[in-house]
Amino acid sequence: MISTIKHRTAPTQLLALKALEQRLPLDHPKRANVEMDLMKQKARFAGERRVNYYLAFLPKVMHYRLFYDLRLKDKHDVQLDTLILTTNYIVLLETKHYTEYSEINELSQQLHHKQNHTETIPQPLEQIYRKQIELGNIFAANQLPPIPIYSYVLFTSPFNNIDLTQAPLDSEQMIRIDSLPKTIEQLNHKNDYCYLTNQDIKSLSRLLLEMHKPHSKSPLEIYSISRSDLIYGVFCPNCKYSTLKRNHYQHHWKCLSCSYLGKEDHVKALLDYALLFQKQITNSEARRFLNIQSRDQVYRILLGVLGRPNGHRYSLKTLLHD
Structure with a gap:
C-alpha cells in the first residue's frame, strides 16, 4: 500500500526562475546565468517526476508513506528529494538527472558530468550521508524510536551512461531509477523487524510536515538583480x-x-x-x-x-x- 503524505509539485524555486527568465531583458548581464540554472532546475524536476512512476511498482507487502520535496528547518536546512517511510525502515532518495556520460572518481568520490564540458559535482554520497545523519538527529531530538535509515543517489535519466569502475566501495548506494523497486524489495527482506507503531508513524509524519519550510529566498537576491531591471x-x-x-x-x-x-x-x-x-x-x-x-x-x-x-x-x- 502506498500513501502520499506530501505531494510533489513544481518547486517554488523553479517557478520563480521561470518568472525571472521571462521578465528579464534579453540583454541583461545576468540572463545567461538565469537561463542555465533554469535549465538545470527543469531537468532536476523532470527526473524527480520519473521517481513517482517507479515508486508505483514497489512491492505490495509493505505500507509506504511518501514525502516529496521536504525542506526541514533544524540547526541546518535538510532538503530531501524523496523520503519513504515505513514501520521497518526509512529510505532517502537524492535524484541526479544527467543525460550524458558520468563517472565517479574513487579518491574524491566526485561525480564528473560531461555534456560538451566537464562539470564536477562534489561528493554525491557525502551529501546524502549528511542528510541521513541530520534526519537521525532530528528523530533522536524528538524522542522517536531509532529506525534504520538507508540513502541512495538515484540516477533518473534513461540516457545517462554511468561509469562506476573507479567508484568507491559503497557505490551500491548509487543506483539507476529502474533498479529502485528491486532495491526496495531487498530492503523488505532485510528488515523484518517493526520499529515504529502506527502512532509513531502518525507522530513522525506530523513532525515532518510541521518542520517543512518552503524555499523562501528570492532569485532577485540570489542573482543581485534589482526590481527596476525587470519588465x-x-x-x-x-x-x-x-x-x-x-x-x-x-x-x-x-x-x-x-x-x-x-x-x-x-x-x-x-x-x-x-x-x-x-x-x-x-x-x-x-x-x-x-x-x-x-x-x-x-x-x-x-x-x-x-x-x-x-x-x-x-x-x-x-x-x-x-
Whole structure:
C-alpha cells in the first residue's frame, strides 16, 4: 500500500526562475546565468517526476508513506528529494538527472558530468550521508524510536551512461531509477523487524510536515538583480514575451501582436509578483506591476482573485502551492 503524505509539485524555486527568465531583458548581464540554472532546475524536476512512476511498482507487502520535496528547518536546512517511510525502515532518495556520460572518481568520490564540458559535482554520497545523519538527529531530538535509515543517489535519466569502475566501495548506494523497486524489495527482506507503531508513524509524519519550510529566498537576491531591471506587465501566453493591454470595458486582456484575448491572465502576473517580490501586495503596487492606471479596476481584479485585503494589503499566499 502506498500513501502520499506530501505531494510533489513544481518547486517554488523553479517557478520563480521561470518568472525571472521571462521578465528579464534579453540583454541583461545576468540572463545567461538565469537561463542555465533554469535549465538545470527543469531537468532536476523532470527526473524527480520519473521517481513517482517507479515508486508505483514497489512491492505490495509493505505500507509506504511518501514525502516529496521536504525542506526541514533544524540547526541546518535538510532538503530531501524523496523520503519513504515505513514501520521497518526509512529510505532517502537524492535524484541526479544527467543525460550524458558520468563517472565517479574513487579518491574524491566526485561525480564528473560531461555534456560538451566537464562539470564536477562534489561528493554525491557525502551529501546524502549528511542528510541521513541530520534526519537521525532530528528523530533522536524528538524522542522517536531509532529506525534504520538507508540513502541512495538515484540516477533518473534513461540516457545517462554511468561509469562506476573507479567508484568507491559503497557505490551500491548509487543506483539507476529502474533498479529502485528491486532495491526496495531487498530492503523488505532485510528488515523484518517493526520499529515504529502506527502512532509513531502518525507522530513522525506530523513532525515532518510541521518542520517543512518552503524555499523562501528570492532569485532577485540570489542573482543581485534589482526590481527596476525587470519588465512589468501581464505577458501574452502565446507570444511569451509580449505584454497584454487591458480592455476595461469588456474586462479582458488583448495582445496587440497576435490578437490573443484572455480574461484571467493577471493571475499569472500576480503569481510572478509573489515569487519574485513578496507575498503581499497593495493596490498601488499592483497598478504599477500590472500596468493599469485605474485604482477601481485593480481593486476589482484583486478582490476577485485574492478576496478582501487586510488593511491595505492583499495576501498572495493562496496563489502558491508549496
